[in-house]
Amino acid sequence: MPRDLSFKFALGLLILFAIVALIGPFFLEHDPLRGSLRARLDPPAWAPEGSATHLLGTDRLGRDVLARIVQGARISLAVCVVVIAIAGTIGTALGTLSGYVGGWLDRVLMRVVDLALSLPVILLALLFAAVVGPSFLNIVIVISLVLWSQYARMSRGETLRVKNEDYVDLARTSGLGHAAIIFRHVLPNIAPSLIVVATLQVGVVIILEASLSFLGVGVPPPNPSWGGMVAEGRSYIVSAWWVSALPGLAIVLVVMAVNVVGDALTDRINPGLKGRGA
């Protein structure tokens, strides 16, 4: 029972995150990029000296923290969507092909996947990001480069499972071409497992993007990224804890919700996967 309740709560939180990211920025009272020097490091509304003008306080440049968190949600969501689209497409295409064709292609591709999975993620991302410089596009490329392999491994395994099913044999004997078999019979049947991978990856992408931004090679300032905001607030932690704490809390809440939903989906769609996301 509490499991179902937490699932609904988490799903609600995720929907809220998506809504805030999509339309939140249109309803902002303050400009997330422009601050007022008279309102530097104002505490949040519930603190003793807080005021209702800035509900979650302001940062060192007097910018509204709430406005920046809302704008940051949009950046986080955008990175997630684009990365999962790119990594998912490339990974699924290679994995499905690898599993369907088999032979030396399969052996070579799976070695590459093993290699990709055995490299230190953050370090690789940091290296690439340092080479090409911080920008939205580069973040997306770096994280996709690192994450495609998980889709490849999953879709290959699932394709191997599906390809010897009776309905695929039937389709083949009835003269259907390979492309048609893959698109009409293989992909729809392996899609649920891939959706589970994608869901669990939302959390991974958010944390990776935030970590890169925190290290200064992510979304470049003055654009508000949650990780970047935590980094900026770090020097003021003694006098103004909210600048670092609140954007980080946003990350924790969203990633927590993603993990709860992802676990529930894993249980329902593909129980065999359990534990592998750990």
Added chain:
Amino acid sequence: MLKHLAGRLAEALVALLLMSLVIFLLSRVIGDPVALLLSDSATEADRQMLIAQLGLDQPGWRQYLTFLGNALKGDFGQSVTAGREDALHLVLSRLPASLSLAGIALLFTLVVGILLGVLAAVTRGTVADLAVRLLALLGQSAPSFWLGIMLIYLFAVKLGWLPTSGFGGAVYYVLPALTLGLFTLAAITRLVRASMLEALGSEYVKLARIKGVSEWAVVLRHALGNSLIPVVTFMGTFFATMITGAVVVETVFAWPGIGRLAYESIMARDFPVIQTVVLVITAFFILANLIVDLLYLAIDPRMRARS
């Protein structure tokens, strides 16, 4: 079994070689080493001489082979920063701080994670179970850089119990090790809980109970033993998480390890150091996975029987 091991070893070498190629290519793109090494008053002749000296006039594949050959001899060049320290020496001197931190964090997560996992499984459905699962969920969701800052705020700034950052005696290890370990702690707790629940419902545990074995013995001897196999399977992943986590955690806590060195050298575009540090970390990464493979063979009788 020997064949299996040889295969894994070959794979590890290919991975290392590939990483060296990636690093080589990237470091050539990162910055022009000549511009970094030359002083402002250098003439065009000085420039040409340095290019020849560094071998940059050679074709790319040749430069790579030279780089590999030197690396095998332990020569990774010198840091381009003011100290001009030997790159390998610099990396190795930072290694103990990182290894001790990762070792303590790993030990702590193993002990506490297994305890919490067993506790949650045995008290399934109670408040204790719920609390442990909530903690595990939080641990898997909180980014380490934020967690580190919050711990510093709470335990160092507000309560004054522990130092904010830096390197020294045992007290300096508490917060960084906690930050580095929480994600893995959460993962181990979840794994142990899940496999304990499975084991507690299995036929051999039922049989042991029927035979009148005490509940403690059932949990500790019969269920726990088998529940630890998945933990061993994921040890490589855990260690890997710690190594990469070190980049962020060491930066937050000003810890003088290779994680912070990696970050600093990338920021300073100090390419000899970048190459060395990334190769050393990758080597550890691969070594950890090899050791886990061996452990796995030793611990799981089914694997031994198959090979």
